[in-house]
Amino acid sequence: MTGARTQTGESVAAAIRRALLTPEPRAKVFAAREVARNWRLGRLAWRFDVAMPDRPAWPDRPELLAPNRMPKRGKAGSERGRIALWHALAHIEFVAIDLALDMAGRFGAAAGRALVDDFLSVAADEAMHFALLERKLRRLGSHYGALPAHGGLWQAAHETRHDVRARLAVVPMVLEARGLDVTPATRDRVRAQGDEDGARILQRILDDEIRHVRFGTRHFVQGCEKAGENPPECWKTLVKRHFRGALKPPFNDSARSAAGLSREFYAAVASGANARLPHNT
Template sequence: MRAEALHWLTEPDPSAKVAGVRAAWLAWSAAGWPQPRWLDPDGALTPPPGRPLPGRPSRPRLVDPAEVPARSPFTPEGHAALAHAIAHIEFNAINLALDAVWRFGGLPADFYRDWWRVAAEEAEHFDLLRQHLATLPRPDGGRGWAYGDFDAHDGLWTMCARTAGDVVARMALVPRTLEARGLDATPPIQAKLRQAGTPQALALAAILDIILRDEVGHVAIGNRWYGWLCAQHGLEPLPHFRHLMRQYRAPRPRPPLNTEARQRAGFSAAELAWLQQAV
């Protein structure tokens, strides 16, 4: 499982990556979990030569976050840019989950199962968004955008790279910090889409319902493994989280926080109170 995660992580073609990740997850799920022969949790793995981490296509062009295009849902091109930005997040999230599987050895089998499940669900989200992009009108009167047609930024993978040597920091600062921001950001985006009221806007809002439902589970997985790892290392979760935020220069959450979704994802009352003070 870890070797296969590394294979699909380094796969640059989005269609192949999505198909391979989903097929692997379905095959393992049908065969029944867990199967000890699937895991070599302590084995050292090396990325294959000529396949960089992460595998991704030559487009979209990666730029500074301040340079990404406007994403207003009230214009056709702005709507396409918004859908593309969310698709880029989901594509990165596939890679983030696969990286957690291959990079960190010596953990319980459930850790690898959880992150393979996340990778498969992120692949489904990305596919839904690609299909949506393909239905949208273009300024020249044609129809259909593709992943890579807009510039994007690399903030999610940057934090993944920073935490490559510390699984505790990875669990603290990727799923339960950066990805948890999606729990906060999604309802306001959906409100704007419903205000726009076009069939395309309502279709994207419905896709975001699916993504938000699944992302609560993904953040919960991050919370679960962060708490487990803190217990294993004798760390107090909230003080250590504050330390990691400072050490790795993690961005603060932006108000308003989706406290209901964060509670369902496993954030404690004490941590939510601190996060509310931090914004």
């Protein structure tokens, strides 16, 4: 069993917390990948002896702005527009490292080893995605932190910090699932601009995100079944309560289905009957 070969040494919780509190982007990439590797190799003890921070450590740059204060990206295909696109994607993946780490560290003790296995592997994937995107930015003559970034991406984690099913419902099954919807069109647009390297990066991210959504959906369904609740109905209730945003079609049904996220979950949204789910203010 993964992570079961040692009960001494550093705890998995302490290793995760240290990665979360690493602010410098490249150092966070290395820290996340090291935690995942050490856990996989059985070098971390199954102990949750430290609490996760309320917010991870982040660098001074990029400046984090509210969505309505974010500058326009610029014309698609222009140098400014290309840099803005890759910077926005890099920021999403950077925050995703911490979202996956926090999932494992905050909920692993109660949820069990399988969740820790899955989400530490997700953290390693997100770290790799960020590294690819940051390298892409540098090839374009820029770098992560050169532009402002969306300041609300951690809000979903804060909203769901006390409920693993709410976290699973919102982060993998809404936010990452949305990536399944929009990434193919972005990939195709990038390829049409002659950027085959960028298209390959986006395809790699898409392939990995299908697996990430599958992990989230599987753990969510198992949690609902254990509690004797209907998974799609429970998902709708939790998303209404905790997700501050809109769920808008069109949806990539084939990718969502490959991830185990059937239309039974979002059929009302897909039909347009409930395109904006209400939320608490």
